[in-house]
Amino acid sequence: MTGHARISIAAWGATVLGSLVLTPVFSGPFLFISAFLCAIITGVGVLLQNLRAPRIVVPLVQLVVLVELLSLFFLKETMKFGLLPTGRTAIEFNSEMVSALNSINQYAAPLPPDSNLLLFATAVISATGLLIHVIAVQLRQAAWAGLLLLIMYTVPAATVHGGLPALLFIPPAIGYIVLLSAEGRTRLSRWGRRISGVSHLDAAEPVEASALGQAGRRIGLSVVALAALIPALIPALPEGVIGNGLAGGGVGGTGVGASISTTTPMLDMGKNLDRGVNDVALTYKGSPSGGVYLKLTALDQFDGNTWTISQRGPGQKIGNEPLSPPGLNRDASQVPKIKLEVDVSRVFRSAFAPVPYPTQTISLRRDWVYDKASSDVYSTGGQVVGGKKYTVTSYDVQPTEEQLSNAITRGAPDQFTSQVPRKVPQEIKDLTAQVTGNNTNKYAMAVALQQWFRSTGKYTYDLESKRGSGMNALRDFLIDNKSGYCEQFATGMALMARIAGIPSRVAIGFLPGQAGKDGQYTVRMHDMHAWPELYFEDTGWVRFEPTPAARVASAPGWTTPSTTPTNPTTAPTTAPTTPGESEDPGIQKPNNGRDLADDGGLALDSGNWFTNGGARTIGIIALVVLVLLIPWILRSLNRRRRFSRPPSRLGAEGLWSEIRDTSRDLGLDWSDVSTPRQSGEWLITKLPEEAHPSALRLARTIEAMRYAGAADVATDLRPDVTVISKALWKQATARRRWRARLLPPSWRWYLSRGTTEASDLLDEFDLLLARLRNTVLRRRHAG
Incomplete structure (x- = not known):
C-alpha cells in the first residue's frame, strides 16, 4: 500500500471515530451516512493521487463530489435533471442549515431526527x-488534524447536559493515534532502512521490537492518558460558560446561576429544570392567598420545528401611565388590582422581568420596556433582572364562563398566533377533531382540550421525559408516548387549539411558589413552568x-365550566404539588418533582454573595492556588523525608541528593556526570569559607561509601548538609530564592525520572509483543 493511501484511510478512520462524540447530540443515521460519504471522498482522493493529479486539483474535485453527494441524498428535488445542483439547491441548503441551527438553539440534546x-x-x-484529508495527505501535517477532532468534541461538550461519558474520549484518541502512526510510518519509509527497536539478547534467539510500534504505543499512551485524566482533573465549568451564554441575545452575565435568554427561553427553561441546584429565583409579597403565576414571555411563532418569539417592535417605554393589556375591552378601572413587591435573586440572569399577567404598572425604568403583543417586560440595554x-x-382578571362562552371571534389578534404549520401530521388533526367533538363554541373546545390532557387522555407528567417541542416530538407525545413535562403539555394544547381555530401561544414563567411567613412567597428555579394562553375577545x-x-x-377556575366563578378577591385555584402528595392547594411544601431540602417555608436571602456563587468562586480559586503550589509541596515533602532518615547509607545518599536539588533550585549548574570528589571541589567554589569543611566532609563520605565501601554509615551528615544549604541560600539573589520556593526547577527531574521508568515498562511491553509475534x-513455519 502506498504511503498516501495509508494516510488517506487513516484520515477516514479518524473522522469516523471522531464523529462518535456527536452521538449524544444528534439522532438518526447521520453517522452511517457520513461514514459512507467520507469513504467516497477518500476513494476519490486516493484515485486521483494514484493518477498523479496535481496536488491542488485533488481537494477541489473532492469538494465537487461532496456537494454532489449531499445534494443527491438530501436536496434531490432541487437538482436539474435530478443530477446537477442549481442555485435553488444552494438556497435550499442554506435554509435547511439555518433551520437546523435554530433547532439546535431551541432543543436540548439529543436533538430530534429531523x-x-x-x-x-x-x-x-x-x-x-x-x-482532515487535505491537512494530513495534501499538506502532510497530520498532527494538525487533531484540532478538527477537538472542534467536533466541543459541540457535545458545550450542549450535552450533565457532561459526557469518559469513554467517549477514547474513540477520537484512537483515531488520532492511527493517523499519526500512518503518517510516521510513511515518513520513516522515505528515509530508507528503518532503525531497529529494543532487543532482548538473553532470549533463545534475538527478539526485536518494532521501532514504529514503540513510538506508536508511547504516543497512544500519552494521548489516551491525557484524554482520560484532564477532564477529571479540570473543575466543571458552570452551565452556560461554554455554548449558551448567560441571558443570551447579548445579555451579559457572570457565568453563575440560571438564565433565561431572549432567543431560546424554552431550551433555557428545560435546562433550569434539569439543574441539580434548586436556587431561589425570587421572592414576592402582596399577592392573594395561594400566590400568583409570574410570566416571563410568550412564544407566539411556530414553524413546525421550534416555538419562538416573533420579531418585536421597539417596545413601549415604561413610565407612570398604566400599561394597556391587549384584548381587554371592558372598563379596566373596574377590574381589581394586585400589587406585588418583587425581589429577584442575583442567580437568576434573565432579560425578562417576572410579572403577573396582565401588567398595569411596574417600577423598572431606564432600559426596560413593555411589549404589548407578548405582554412581557424586557431589557433593551443588556441588563438582567437578577438582583433587582x-x-x-x-389586573386581577377573573373571566367567567359566560364571558368566555359568549366571546365573539372577530379575527386573530396578530399574524402569528393562528398559523398552523403545513407539515402538521394528519394524526394530530384527527386527534383534535376527536377531542373537540361536535363543539363549535371556542370556549367549549378549549375546555375539552384541557380536560383531555389533565384526565381523559390518560397523559402522565414526567420530568425525565425526552425534551423537545418540535413536530416529531409533539407527535410522539400526543399519539404514542403520552408522557412529558410542562413544555409538551403547553405546546401540545397550543397547537391543537390553533387547529381548532383558537389563537394560542405558549407562555413561560413561574408557578406561584411556596408560601412563607408574613405573606412572602419563595419561587425557586424548579418552579419554572410553561402553559398555553388562548385568545378570547373582550x-x-x-x-x-x-x-x-x-x-x-x-386548573384555573374560569377553565372549569358549570361552577361558581371565582371571586376576584379570593385565592386562585392553582397550587403546585408533586406526585404522591395531596392535591389540596393549601399545601405549603411542594418539591415540584424534585427531592429538595426542607427549608421550613422560610424565604432564603437571595442577595447573599457567598450562597449565590461566592462559595464556588472561592473553591475554584483555592483549587488553582493548590495546583500552582504542587511543585513547592512536593519539594518540601521530599526535603523533610530526606532529613528524617537516620544515619545510614540510604540516608547519606538522600542528603547528597538534597544538596544537588538545592543547587539546581538556586540556578547552579550541578553536573550529573561528575564524581563526588569533583562535585565537592565545585561546591567549595560556590560556598563561603566557613562552609568548606562541611562540603569536603560530605563529598569524601559519599565517595568512600560508593567506591571504597568502608565509610562509617553511622556518621550523621545532617548538620553538614544544613550548613551547606543555608550557605547556598544566603549566596543566592532574592529573585532566585523566591523562584526556588515557588517553582523549584528540581521537581522536573522527578517527572523525567517517572517518564524514564514508564518508558522502561513500555520497553518490556514491546518485548513481550515481539516474543508473541516470533512464537506465532x-x-x-512449522505448520
Missing part, C-alpha cells in the same frame, strides 16, 4: 473529513392549564 438536523450533522462531519427589586401592579389572553395534577393541583511466526 431532516434538516440530519443534513447539518452529515454536512459538518463530511466537510471535517475533507479538511421592583413593585408591579397587575378578555384577551386567557391562561389554561393542561399539565396534570402531578405538577399543578387544579515459528508455529506458522
Whole structure:
C-alpha cells in the first residue's frame, strides 16, 4: 500500500471515530451516512493521487463530489435533471442549515431526527473529513488534524447536559493515534532502512521490537492518558460558560446561576429544570392567598420545528401611565388590582422581568420596556433582572364562563398566533377533531382540550421525559408516548387549539411558589413552568392549564365550566404539588418533582454573595492556588523525608541528593556526570569559607561509601548538609530564592525520572509483543 493511501484511510478512520462524540447530540443515521460519504471522498482522493493529479486539483474535485453527494441524498428535488445542483439547491441548503441551527438553539440534546438536523450533522462531519484529508495527505501535517477532532468534541461538550461519558474520549484518541502512526510510518519509509527497536539478547534467539510500534504505543499512551485524566482533573465549568451564554441575545452575565435568554427561553427553561441546584429565583409579597403565576414571555411563532418569539417592535417605554393589556375591552378601572413587591435573586440572569399577567404598572425604568403583543417586560440595554427589586401592579382578571362562552371571534389578534404549520401530521388533526367533538363554541373546545390532557387522555407528567417541542416530538407525545413535562403539555394544547381555530401561544414563567411567613412567597428555579394562553375577545389572553395534577393541583377556575366563578378577591385555584402528595392547594411544601431540602417555608436571602456563587468562586480559586503550589509541596515533602532518615547509607545518599536539588533550585549548574570528589571541589567554589569543611566532609563520605565501601554509615551528615544549604541560600539573589520556593526547577527531574521508568515498562511491553509475534511466526513455519 502506498504511503498516501495509508494516510488517506487513516484520515477516514479518524473522522469516523471522531464523529462518535456527536452521538449524544444528534439522532438518526447521520453517522452511517457520513461514514459512507467520507469513504467516497477518500476513494476519490486516493484515485486521483494514484493518477498523479496535481496536488491542488485533488481537494477541489473532492469538494465537487461532496456537494454532489449531499445534494443527491438530501436536496434531490432541487437538482436539474435530478443530477446537477442549481442555485435553488444552494438556497435550499442554506435554509435547511439555518433551520437546523435554530433547532439546535431551541432543543436540548439529543436533538430530534429531523431532516434538516440530519443534513447539518452529515454536512459538518463530511466537510471535517475533507479538511482532515487535505491537512494530513495534501499538506502532510497530520498532527494538525487533531484540532478538527477537538472542534467536533466541543459541540457535545458545550450542549450535552450533565457532561459526557469518559469513554467517549477514547474513540477520537484512537483515531488520532492511527493517523499519526500512518503518517510516521510513511515518513520513516522515505528515509530508507528503518532503525531497529529494543532487543532482548538473553532470549533463545534475538527478539526485536518494532521501532514504529514503540513510538506508536508511547504516543497512544500519552494521548489516551491525557484524554482520560484532564477532564477529571479540570473543575466543571458552570452551565452556560461554554455554548449558551448567560441571558443570551447579548445579555451579559457572570457565568453563575440560571438564565433565561431572549432567543431560546424554552431550551433555557428545560435546562433550569434539569439543574441539580434548586436556587431561589425570587421572592414576592402582596399577592392573594395561594400566590400568583409570574410570566416571563410568550412564544407566539411556530414553524413546525421550534416555538419562538416573533420579531418585536421597539417596545413601549415604561413610565407612570398604566400599561394597556391587549384584548381587554371592558372598563379596566373596574377590574381589581394586585400589587406585588418583587425581589429577584442575583442567580437568576434573565432579560425578562417576572410579572403577573396582565401588567398595569411596574417600577423598572431606564432600559426596560413593555411589549404589548407578548405582554412581557424586557431589557433593551443588556441588563438582567437578577438582583433587582421592583413593585408591579397587575389586573386581577377573573373571566367567567359566560364571558368566555359568549366571546365573539372577530379575527386573530396578530399574524402569528393562528398559523398552523403545513407539515402538521394528519394524526394530530384527527386527534383534535376527536377531542373537540361536535363543539363549535371556542370556549367549549378549549375546555375539552384541557380536560383531555389533565384526565381523559390518560397523559402522565414526567420530568425525565425526552425534551423537545418540535413536530416529531409533539407527535410522539400526543399519539404514542403520552408522557412529558410542562413544555409538551403547553405546546401540545397550543397547537391543537390553533387547529381548532383558537389563537394560542405558549407562555413561560413561574408557578406561584411556596408560601412563607408574613405573606412572602419563595419561587425557586424548579418552579419554572410553561402553559398555553388562548385568545378570547373582550378578555384577551386567557391562561389554561393542561399539565396534570402531578405538577399543578387544579386548573384555573374560569377553565372549569358549570361552577361558581371565582371571586376576584379570593385565592386562585392553582397550587403546585408533586406526585404522591395531596392535591389540596393549601399545601405549603411542594418539591415540584424534585427531592429538595426542607427549608421550613422560610424565604432564603437571595442577595447573599457567598450562597449565590461566592462559595464556588472561592473553591475554584483555592483549587488553582493548590495546583500552582504542587511543585513547592512536593519539594518540601521530599526535603523533610530526606532529613528524617537516620544515619545510614540510604540516608547519606538522600542528603547528597538534597544538596544537588538545592543547587539546581538556586540556578547552579550541578553536573550529573561528575564524581563526588569533583562535585565537592565545585561546591567549595560556590560556598563561603566557613562552609568548606562541611562540603569536603560530605563529598569524601559519599565517595568512600560508593567506591571504597568502608565509610562509617553511622556518621550523621545532617548538620553538614544544613550548613551547606543555608550557605547556598544566603549566596543566592532574592529573585532566585523566591523562584526556588515557588517553582523549584528540581521537581522536573522527578517527572523525567517517572517518564524514564514508564518508558522502561513500555520497553518490556514491546518485548513481550515481539516474543508473541516470533512464537506465532515459528508455529506458522512449522505448520
